[in-house]
Amino acid sequence: MTALDGAEVAKHNNKKSCWIVLDSKAYDVTTFLSEHPGGAAIMLKQAGTDATTEFKKYHPLDYVNDLPEGSLKGAVDPNTLGQLRVLKEVEAAPASEANADNKIPHVSLCVSCPDFEIAAKAVLPRKSYIYASTSANAGLSLKGNLEDWGRINFRPRVMRNVGDVDTRRAIFGHSSPYPFYISPMGTLGAIHPGAEPELAKGVVRKGCHYVVSTASTKSSRDIMQAFVDEQKKIKDASPTRLFFQYYMPVDREKALELMRVVKKLGYKGLWITVDTPVLGKRTADRVLQAEEALAVGLEEEGTSEWEAGSENPIAPQMGGRPQRGQLSPHTTWADLEWIRKEWGGPIVLKGIQCADDARLALEYGCDGILLSNHGGRQLHTAPSALMTLLEIRTYCPEVLGKLEIFLDGGLRDGSDVLKALCLGATAVGVGRPFMYALAAYGAQGVERCVDVLAEELATGMRLLGVTSLNQVRPDMVNAQRLLNEMWRPDSTPTVKSRL
Ligand code: HEM
Numbered sequence: 304m305t306a307l308d309g310a311e312v313a314k315h316n317n318k319k320s321c322w323i324v325l326d327s328k329a330y331d332v333t334t335f336l337s338e339h340p341g342g343a344a345i346m347l348k349q350a351g352t353d354a355t356t357e358f359k360k361y362h363p364l365d366y367v368n369d370l371p372e373g374s375l376k377g378a379v380d381p382n383t384l385g386q387l388r389v390l391k392e393v394e395a396a397p398a399s400e401a402n403a404d405n406k407i408p409h410v411s412l413c414v415s416c417p418d419f420e421i422a423a424k425a426v427l428p429r430k431s432y433i434y435a436s437t438s439a440n441a442g443l444s445l446k447g448n449l450e451d452w453g454r455i456n457f458r459p460r461v462m463r464n465v466g467d468v469d470t471r472r473a474i475f476g477h478s479s480p481y482p483f484y485i486s487p488m489g490t491l492g493a494i495h496p497g498a499e500p501e502l503a504k505g506v507v508r509k510g511c512h513y514v515v516s517t518a519s520t521k522s523s524r525d526i527m528q529a530f531v532d533e534q535k536k537i538k539d540a541s542p543t544r545l546f547f548q549y550y551m552p553v554d555r556e557k558a559l560e561l562m563r564v565v566k567k568l569g570y571k572g573l574w575i576t577v578d579t580p581v582l583g584k585r586t587a588d589r590v591l592q593a594e595e596a597l598a599v600g601l602e603e604e605g606t607s608e609w610e611a612g613s614e615n616p617i618a619p620q621m622g623g624r625p626q627r628g629q630l631s632p633h634t635t636w637a638d639l640e641w642i643r644k645e646w647g648g649p650i651v652l653k654g655i656q657c658a659d660d661a662r663l664a665l666e667y668g669c670d671g672i673l674l675s676n677h678g679g680r681q682l683h684t685a686p687s688a689l690m691t692l693l694e695i696r697t698y699c700p701e702v703l704g705k706l707e708i709f710l711d712g713g714l715r716d717g718s719d720v721l722k723a724l725c726l727g728a729t730a731v732g733v734g735r736p737f738m739y740a741l742a743a744y745g746a747q748g749v750e751r752c753v754d755v756l757a758e759e760l761a762t763g764m765r766l767l768g769v770t771s772l773n774q775v776r777p778d779m780v781n782a783q784r785l786l787n788e789m790w791r792p793d794s795t796p797t798v799k800s801r802l
Pocket residue numbers: 323330332339340341342345346349354357358361362366367369370434489490518624625626627628
């Protein structure tokens with residue numbers, strides 16, 4: 304194949320003929336535009352340019368293999384790369400540069416979780432901040448997550464010797480100095496150039512567990528490698544373990560293959576996300592996508608072509624940004640059978656939101672459940688994890704001793720972890736605070752965020768009158784306010800409950 308001329312490639316810069324250059328090779332993505340799960344506009348903006356840097360923020364390079372056959376047009380003559388189209392607009396500086404300019408406070412000035420969000424907002428491009436902070440519909444699920452932690456009070460005991468406290472907890476036998484772990488979050492390349500490996504560095508140094516997302520920017524192999532490399536530096540002294548969050552690919556063969564790969568790589572448990580049969584309506588994201596579409600002239604298409612979706616099953620709607628391997632809307636409990644056979648290790652269902660499903664998870668042989676509404680990014684007015692935990696305690700307490708119980712959503716203070724533990728949780732996941740810490744300060748921020756939560760937790764334990772997490776009990780909290788609002792079988796008289 305003869306090398307292509309940069310100036311020629313640059314001419315394919317519109318929706319009728321859209322080429323992009325990735326790693327010095329030109330691809331014709333014209334027909335793929337409407338199928339791109341991240342939206343057409345973001346690609347069209349790159350038409351005729353070298354999109355490598357922008358692309359790598361979101362995807363591993365092997366994503367190009369998913370393009371339709373014949374998309375590769377050829378290598379671009381290296382001497383003519385300078386003739387490619389260049390984007391005029393320069394996005395906000397990446398976090399690392401902004402940091403150097405002292406645009407954000409010194410990391411030591413972050414003394415509680417909300418401080419990381421302020422710093423991240425100052426350095427992140429608007430688009431990345433929207434990706435991290437967006438929530439579903441009017442934001443009420445997120446609001447409920449944030450507020451419900453404050454609606455349970457402690458019932459402290461005093462005059463106890465609380466000189467030394469032990470904050471250790473194990474997840475499936477893997478002990479960690481903390482009863483909290485990092486929740487899976489996709490596309491961290493949009494947050495920090497080091498993406499997930501940078502986050503892994505921070506967690507290894509602190510011994511915190513980390514659940515890695517299927518939709519990560521870097522491959523599960525690269526993330527595991529970063530983990531192993533960091534462990535080597537400290538002679539494998541860190542108790543950190545990596546678990547894998549699984550968006551089940553629609554295609555069964557791909558689903559099995561992904562499981563085999565991550566099992567072989569040494570991920571310790573499979574956390575299957577079950578609250579995402581389709582993507583929720585991420586309101587702020589929608590506005591941004593609409594703005595981008597307008598900016599590149601896609602508004603002429605009317606909304607129908609892009610909103611109604613294409614034949615691509617993983618791009619059902621505009622604004623829907625289903626992650627690679629998104630759960631098929633057809634997945635059911637019966638699928639757990641072949642998953643369990645293939646996986647062999649611990650399985651957690653991520654996104655349980657009522658007592659009935661907690662009981663089913665037990666019946667279907669799961670090892671754990673994560674009570675979660677996906678950080679308020681999926682169903683409008685979904686219950687907070689605490690509310691679901693209370694429901695489980697009331698209607699199927701038997702699962703508490705048999706499954707490991709995790710919660711996530713809205714946790715912004717280490718001492719709140721105690722409330723979940725008092726009510727029977729094994730551990731709590733924390734999402735956005737770590738994402739913001741990574742955005743502003745890289746691995747150092749991640750370490751700082753662990754320290755902030757750990758200190759709040761240890762102080763909370765002392766003030767509650769306990770020295771070990773084995774001592775926490777339900778009567779150490781007053782959950783009456785949430786209990787008053789909890790669902791009851793007779794509160795929905797038209798629905799016949801199985802409870
Ligand atoms: C050229 C071939 C490309 C392929 C095959 C591809 C594929 C995909 C897929 C499968 C997703 C779903 C989410 C995921 O799995 O991470 C996605 C989302 C996305 N893509 Fe691409 N993409 C391509 C090019 C690009 C380019 C050039 C850009 C940016 C310049 C881009 C930006 C994005 C963004 C922002 C998302 C949404 C991420 C999210 O909301 O989680 N993609 N893409």
